[in-house]
Amino acid sequence: MTDSHISPLSAFAAQLRSQQVDLTERWMKAVFHDAELTESDRLTYEQLADHIPNILDEICAALEQQDLDSVESAMERDARLHGKLRWKQGYRIDELVRELDLFRQMLSGTIVEFSEARPYFTRRHEERARHFIDEAVGFVTLTSIREVVTERDRKIDDYTGRLERANHELTLKQRLVAELYESRMQITRSVVHDLRNFLNVFSMALQLISRAPSKVETALALARRQTTDMKTLVDELVEYSVVLGDSSPLTLERFALRELFDELVISCEAAIEAKGLRLQTAFDSALDEVVSNRLKLKQVALNLLTNAAKYTRAGRIELAMTALENDCWQLRVSDTGVGIGESDRERVFKEFERATHEDIPGAGLGLAIVTELCRVLEGEIRFDSREGEGTVFEITFPMRLEAAGS
Template sequence: MTDSHVLPLSAFAKQLRLQQVELTERWMKAVFHDAELTESDRLTYEQLADHVPNILDEICSVLESQDMDQVESAIEHDARLHGKLRWKQGYRIDELVRELDLFRQMLTGAIVEFSEARPFFTRRHEERARHFIDEAVSFVTLTSIREVVNERDRKIDDYTGRLERANHELTLKQQLVGDLYESRMQITRSVVHDLRNFLNVFSMALQLISRAPAKVETALALANRQAADMKTLVDELVEYSVVLGDDSPLVLESFALRELFDELVISCESAIEAKGLRLLTAFDGALDVVVSNRLKLKQVALNLLTNAAKYTKAGQVELSMTATENDRWRLRVSDTGVGIGASDRERVFKEFERATDEDIPGAGLGLAIVKELCRVLQGEIRFDSQEGEGTIFEISFPMRLEAEGG
């Protein structure tokens, strides 16, 4: 069947299909030699061709059907892919428009060549062909531009999100720096305050010895007590600095809770009873072996027990370990001490918080140490306290602590 027996636009579409490779190469050469298209110089033939052969084939379908609507979804799909790829390749929007305009010019030239060799392809057919080609290429250009803009907007949103997160992290770090500065000033004030008291007492002891030799023993007892209090302060500061500075991986081990419980009782019983207090203990026989860090658990319990004894002048201190639901167990330490006032509950776990009684030694770091260790051991802390009646601390720990990343 000759071209003259086929609808003119279909005959032209058939010729475009036969020349697809040649036309694509002709367009690529025009792009490579265009001074305005700098990004194309960095692309290979395959990268530059991209989805253009598919778009050319779809334009042929438009010419054959003389209906853009039938092929619109296919053209839109390839145009979006084309726009997205050109964005990734670094094209500017004006370069994308220029590149597709060269594609339109190449197809317009093909119309002229076809009509000159075929008398049946009249001027009216040329105008119809130009109309459909212009419509299709304009649609491709618009869709590609929209995709470039969408990609740009997504990139901007991504950068904006990153910037917001960076700003948030910076704010948190600035707050942390501020908190660290305040902590450093607080520790300085606390240590200076206690050192001043320490030196004042020693000065009084020396004056007492020089003025009243008969009271040497009293003066030495006073000095020894102050030295012991200062040792408690220093030990607490050292313990806290070690806890905060420990960035080594958590060492997990399997051990019997009963053995840890008995060790705790032996460690604190004599000191508690020396204050005239009773130590009550209770261990749940259902508890067996746990997987955790034994030394850190012991550190938590000892800090709670020491704190309980420190702030209890009469009555008792209680230590218990019991099994709970959800594969967890609970450490409970209670006392009949001074308790915590409602206004002080928010400050319980903060650094350098302690009772106003100046006779109680230490830097007020015991519960801050407990809080940090519980974070590492995945412990959940709750407490209840009534001023003048005592305090109860309960911490729930997992039976099997999972290592980070495990």
């Protein structure tokens, strides 16, 4: 018997509400026993039920109001959440459609059960109820599928982005390998060229001794100079290979910069003055202790000082250490040497680049070594130079270098 104040569809909706738990369990049992739905076997009760009770409640509201538009917003929200969760749970689209179709079939069966026990629920009411249920479940299915497709496309876009980044990194690494190969070939060509020149001069010295015994001293002096130049070349190559091949963690220590400064002056003063040059020094009294790698800092300074002495025929070499703001300090080495032309500024820090117009021994690796050491010591290097007037190198270092991973 029906209440005259309640429409047949509202009475049917009230019946669905009262049986919500039972209907949900019946639907889940049908899902579990369906051979086409394999992913459901891995889900818990709560995971499988998901937003189905909410969607059932919204269908009831649509039946009561005989209007799907009134619940469309809430139904869309729950359908999207359902689709997103099923995507995360590994459902295929056909599995998602299948389980929602089982939900529709169950509700259609409930219509038949309700109408058989209630004569007032006519065929017209059945068709009306079936219409709302089919429309609602169809809307939920379509919205859920769209959400699955959106999630899939987002995942594809993510994978595509990762693949593009990986391809970009691979391209960069391939380019780096190519540049490294060309660099190694340049090393080989440069070393072979220099060694051939040394051997040619040795050969000339031997020929001079055999043809003109009176010029033995001259030939020996020539040979000794070539030996010295060859040793310089080999020493630079060894130093560069050690710097590049050092993969051990950077050893840090606390030490006084003044002690390093005095050690540098003692190390290079005699050689600079032997060339007839003056060594000017300046140490900022505001500098105290630093935390860095003392040997690598010394190596940087010595390479700059040696380079300055090589390319300076007259005048002075300056060594200075100065305190800066932002917890930094500066190493400065300047000279009054040949300078660097505008066209050479781009290549000055590259391997085997040197003033080829000068008769100066070495492999042109001094500034390449400095560059690599500055990278390790977090130093920022800059230089200013005028051809024929001299060069100034300034490197800014942190007062306290932190260990990797700290």
